[in-house]
Amino acid sequence: MHAIRLHAFGPAENLTYEKTDDPVPGPGQVRIAVAAAGVHLLDTALREGFQGPLPALPELPTIPGREVAGTVEALGEGTDPAWLGKRVVAHLGTVPGGYAELAVTDAARLHAIPEGLDPAAAVAMIGTGRTAMGILQFTALGPDSVVLVPAAAGGIGTLLVQYARHAGATVIGLAGGPAKAAAVAANGADLAVDYNAPDWPERVREFLGDRHATVVFDSVGGEPGRAAVDLLGPGGQHLVFGWSSGGVHEGGPLVFTEQELAERGITSRSVLGPPMLAKAGGGDNPVRVLETRALAEAAAGRLVPAVQRFPLAEAAAAHRALEGRATMGKVVLEP
Structure with a gap:
């Protein structure tokens, strides 16, 4: 078979397209003819030699990637x-x-792809979709909700915008650059704003009038994250699942003290990792609960993941684009 292999940690150019031995399924396993493989930001960190939340770095040489259909x-x-x-x-x-x-x-990890869902969309939902389902557990959205999504053109952000719209909420999507903002508007946001424009918070305030945001789904942090929190009203929720532009909590480049948040009646919390999974319920496999929910939402047409496709041989280009914030939606490799 052909595969992308990493022989040394480092830049995207270290990802090479090679011919290698076919893998052999062991007891209780299956071998999948891959039609789509997901690319995650964590993959880029692992490629550089940073293990992130994983227990260890992979042994080299390795074939990256942890999502397939x-x-x-x-x-x-x-x-x-x-x-x-x-x-x-x-x-x-x-x-x-x-x-x-x-x-x-392992066969225990498999989900049948719902009828009508293509492999790239299924890959998006098994990783990005399950994360979105986990984040959404921490808030109840409805017609009175005003939702602000600072990375609304990304894979997770696209799904959060759609979910909030289906719940009847008012949705404000932020994205970096006019093209991304246009994609956010096409995805159904009531207001789509380029957060690179210095006056974007004023545009949001003008749109809202006497209302305030009730929920901020923040994976950006930094200046955009700080400005987004400033748009929250009393009782608002700041749900953090990333910080691509820097931290917003104590110890980060920009500081929110507990006192400041308490005075404004704002709840700010991280919603990834063990807290997300613990809330999922479903016995001893909460991850599978979230995966099942995500695929069901896609099968019903309520969530339609945005996908940016690259040929498998161009994995290095996919990594560079993802790291340079030049992608929209879920990045997928297709053999």
Whole structure:
């Protein structure tokens, strides 16, 4: 098979397209003919040699990627034969191997791809979608909600905008640059604003009149995150799931003290990792609960992920584009 391999940690150019041995499924596993592989920002950190939330860096050489969709074409010993020939999607967990024509994973990780959903969309929902479902657990959106999404052109932001619109909320989407702002408007935001424009907070205040934002879904942080929180009214929620422009809490480049937040009646909290999973419920596998919810939302047409596609051989270009904030939606590699 052909795959993307990393022989040394470092820049995107270290990702090379090579021919390598086909993986062999072990007991309880399947081999998937990959039609789409997800690219995550964490992949770029791992490529550089930063392990992030994972327990360890992968051994080199490695095939990156932890989200795949395709068709089951081989079974390991003891695997249910009903999986053979099925269209499936899976998050590989901490085990990489997704940037390839073939990938192996445990059958317990598989979800059947819903009818009518293409593999790239399924890949977006198994990773990005499950994260969005987790974030949304922490707030109840409705017609009285005023939602502000600072990274509204990204994979998660696109889904948050759609979900909030379906809930009847007023949605303000921020994005970096006119093209991204236009995409946010096309996605259904009531107001789409380029946060590179210095007067964007005034534009939002003018749009809202005597209202305030009730929820900020923040993965940007930094100056845009700080300005977004300033648009929250009393009782507002600041839900943090990233900080691509720098931190906004104590210890970050911009500081919100607990006293400042308390005086304004604003709740600010991180909603990733164990807190998100603990709230998901569903017994001993809350991750699967969120994955199932995400795929169901896509199958029903309530959530339509934005996807930016690259050929598998151009994984390095995909990483550069993602790191340079030149992408919109979920980045997907297609063999």
